[in-house]
Amino acid sequence: MLRNVTATRYATPLREGGSLPGLMEADDLGTWVVKFRGAGQGVKALLAEVVAGELARALGFAVPELVVIDVDPELGRVEPDQEIQELLRASPGANLGMDYLPGSITYDPLAFAVDASHAARVLWLDALVLNVDRSWRNPNLLLWGDRLWLIDHGAALYPHHDWTRATGALDRALPRWDEHVLLPAAGDLAVTLPAADAALAPAVTEELLRNVLALVPDGWFEADASRYVDWLYTRVSGSRPWVTTMLATDRPTRSNRGTGPPEWLRPQPPRPGHAHITSPTVPDRCGDNRPGDSRG
Numbered sequence: 001m002l003r004n005v006t007a008t009r010y011a012t013p014l015r016e017g018g019s020l021p022g023l024m025e026a027d028d029l030g031t032w033v034v035k036f037r038g039a040g041q042g043v044k045a046l047l048a049e050v051v052a053g054e055l056a057r058a059l060g061f062a063v064p065e066l067v068v069i070d071v072d073p074e075l076g077r078v079e080p081d082q083e084i085q086e087l088l089r090a091s092p093g094a095n096l097g098m099d100y101l102p103g104s105i106t107y108d109p110l111a112f113a114v115d116a117s118h119a120a121r122v123l124w125l126d127a128l129v130l131n132v133d134r135s136w137r138n139p140n141l142l143l144w145g146d147r148l149w150l151i152d153h154g155a156a157l158y159p160h161h162d163w164t165r166a167t168g169a170l171d172r173a174l175p176r177w178d179e180h181v182l183l184p185a186a187g188d189l190a191v192t193l194p195a196a197d198a199a200l201a202p203a204v205t206e207e208l209l210r211n212v213l214a215l216v217p218d219g220w221f222e223a224d225a226s227r228y229v230d231w232l233y234t235r236v237s238g239s240r241p242w243v244t245t246m247l248a249t250d251r252p253t254r255s256n257r258g259t260g261p262p263e264w265l266r267p268q269p270p271r272p273g274h275a276h277i278t279s280p281t282v283p284d285r286c287g288d289n290r291p292g293d294s295r296g
């Protein structure tokens with residue numbers, strides 16, 4: 001299971017996002033971005049945050065620490081905003097906390113160069129877990145301490161909203177992958193994507209997936225954990241048409257689909273003094289790069 005903390009104060013809502021996460025202080029003296037079980041997509045979004053986030057961490061990506069945060073709805077009593085009071089009332093008990101990265105900024109392709117191999121790895125990860133929420137409109141990537149941090153995986157694993165159709169999604173490509181925020185940074189996909197696939201796919205073992213699922217609180221499951229392990233393992237250990245789709249030469253472009261980032265959003269060559277994000281190495285075991293010291 002994830003580490004457990006208890007919320008002591010509701011500080012402020014984070015209004016950029018759609019799910020109305022809140023900043024909360026906890027008994028460990030930490031400040032946590034809290035995703036509430038009573039918000040829109042319910043507890044499955046919290047579960048997706050843990051599975052996709054911890055899988056990413058195990059594969060070497062930077063992900064702020066995740067905890068289970070116990071919330072007493074009474075903490076919202078003095079909140080003037082009715083919507084927040086209601087959200088807290090609908091979210092007693094175990095919610096999801098993500099370590100708040102103070103001073104972090106949203107990834108901006110104009111200001112930061114990301115190494116092509118790292119960009120391709122993030123694209124590969126999002127394709128594996130069907131994370132449709134990392135577009136150039138909504139990057140869900142934070143820059144903090146010269147690293148690119150992956151946040152907001154609540155929309156990943158969307159087939160778990162209807163397991164009767166999940167088998168049909170096993171080969172499915174990432175919807176709207178041509179709008180992925182790191183696609184322009186990924187260089188020649190014919191080179192970088194197979195390299196990402198070769199580095200990451202063998203690392204996603206059944207054992208690793210079981211370890212990741214074991215971090216999810218029992219009360220959050222509507223389907224057995226083995227369903228998630230089986231679905232992800234089948235997807236990653238097969239012939240992976242969801243990868244080859246992205247290598248097809250008839251790749252949709254802005255001119256023929258009306259989508260994709262505008263020209264001015266395409267990454268510029270790195271300039272001196274600007275951060276340059278490179279690729280992580282894949283650790284041997286799940287959890288090796290858990291950033292226990294990630295609080296600044």
Ligand SMILES: Nc1ncnc2c1ncn2[C@@H]1O[C@H](COP(=O)(O)OP(=O)(O)O)[C@@H](O)[C@H]1O
Nearest residue numbers: 014016017018019020033064099100101151152
């Ligand atoms: N760990 C974090 N540290 C600092 N800021 C964060 C963190 N997590 C989220 N934020 C900020 O809060 C916003 C909303 O959070 P996000 O997880 O993207 O929720 P939503 O599901 O509502 O989009 C982000 O766009 C970012 O600006």
Ligand SMILES: [Mg+2]
Nearest residue numbers: 017018140152
């Ligand atoms: Mg978001």
